[in-house]
Amino acid sequence: MNAPEHAEWTFAASTFNWTPDIIAADRPAAEIVRSVVADGVASTIELEAGSVWRSFPEPSDAEVDALRESLAAAGGSVSTVGLSLDDFASTLRPRSHAERLAFLLPQLRAANQVGARGVRLPIGQAGRPLLDDLLPLLEQDDLTLYEEIQGQQAPSSPPVAAALETIDSLGSERVRVLVDVSLLMPALPxxxxxxxxxxxxxxxxxxxxxxxxxxxxxxxxxxxxxxxxxxxxxxxxxxxxxxxxxGRSHVDDLRGILPLVGAFHLKFWDLDDADARVSAPLADLGRLLRSAPHPFTGTLTSEWGGHEWLVDTDATAITRAHLALARSALTSTV
Incomplete structure (x- = not known):
């Protein structure tokens, strides 16, 4: 599933694209995820823990094993698991540091058990004290934690800049940045x-x-x-x-943070690309990655946000079409 011009780039699909199907539960989540691979959409999958495991936030061994075995049987693997950190134990008080860590531990265990290479949280949500405690666990499970920036979270905005500084100060390859290309929107869908x-x-x-x-x-x-x-x-x-x-950021806004970036979400809403509003930001990103001092070797994941209003659209068909468009745009030398 990799682009031949850039074999180090792994193209993937997020189960977020199939959110309406998973919620409808006409088929088990594991079967829906397996079909993404079996139907030839992508062999590398990013999972959303809160939707694919109904036993979340403490995914059961049976559910995790069923998904891993089903996916492996189809020839698929998991790149990243999107975690959830509920910062409030109730409506009355925020979770303590120990409670926040305890809330994540079952999800980390599940990510390791399903064979994932990484886990994901929103940028800055964990904070330095929790990151310090997570680092040995990430090392133990051979996982990378990706902190995601998206939409209007420009790298230069104070909260994002502070979080990026924290990541940089850790000096660890176990905590990286995931950039969602919803930052780079020259026009609305x-x-x-x-x-x-x-x-x-x-x-x-x-x-x-x-x-x-x-x-x-x-x-x-x-x-x-x-x-x-x-x-x-x-x-x-x-x-x-x-x-x-x-978002309204420009691809050049990413140049300074590229050394911290380990993955991208190729967020899309629809495929109306008559004026290149979908493909142009991807082509710009491809040129940026090819010009970087160090080759990018991470995952580029198709993530569809348009099912919020395109309710009758088939997720499999639109994801397959988007990945074809994305590969072409990212590898274009024009």
Missing amino acids: VSYLERLATAGLPPDLLDRLGAEWSDPETGDAVVAFLRSGKVPASVHTLYMNLLIRF
């Missing part, structure tokens, strides 16, 4: 804009979102309309993507 339009957003705001997404002042207009209280209830949750999940 066409299908997303169409969905907002059906909800009756003001035409002037829609025009601005469609033509001037990269302009920081567009972000100000988004916030102003939210504060007006006029966002239609039918798309209120969807509207929040404009504040969180869709």
Whole structure:
């Protein structure tokens, strides 16, 4: 499944793409994950612990073994397991340091048991004290912890910059950065804009979102309309993507942090690429990786976020098509 021009690059698919199918539970999660490999979409899989194991947050041996054996039988393997760190033991108090570590331990055990090479948390959530305690466990289980930046978490923003400094100060290859290319969005997804339009957003705001997404002042207009209280209830949750999940960074913003980066999420929403809004950021990323002083040897994982509004789209078909587009864009020398 690797691109022949860059055999050190591993292309993968995230089970997040099949979230609606997993929630529907018409088939066991292990069967859905196996089908990703059996159907030839990808042989390397990234798992979301909270969705593929119903015994989460303490995945049972039986569930973990069933998934590992099913995947192996189809010729597949696990790259990374997305962990969850619930920082509140109840609505009354945050978890203590010991409780946070205890919450992660069963998930780390499951990641090791399923044969994963890495685990994932949001950037900065763990914090230095927890990272210090996790390092020997990561060494013991031969795992790498990836802290993920995405959407509007620009590398230069103070919280992200502080977390990156913490990772760098650890001086360990066991803690790396995962970059979600939702940081690099020259334009919003066409299908997303169409969905907002059906909800009756003001035409002037829609025009601005469609033509001037990269302009920081567009972000100000988004916030102003939210504060007006006029966002239609039918798309209120969807509207929040404009504040969180869709970024305005440029690929050059990643150059300074490349030594810390061990993996990428190739986030996509739809495949409307008539103006290269999907492929252009990937082509830019490919050029950046090829020009880096040290070759990138990590995983590039297709992650589809558009199932939130493209509810009738087949996850297998769109992921297969996206991986083909991504391979072509990333390896293009044009």
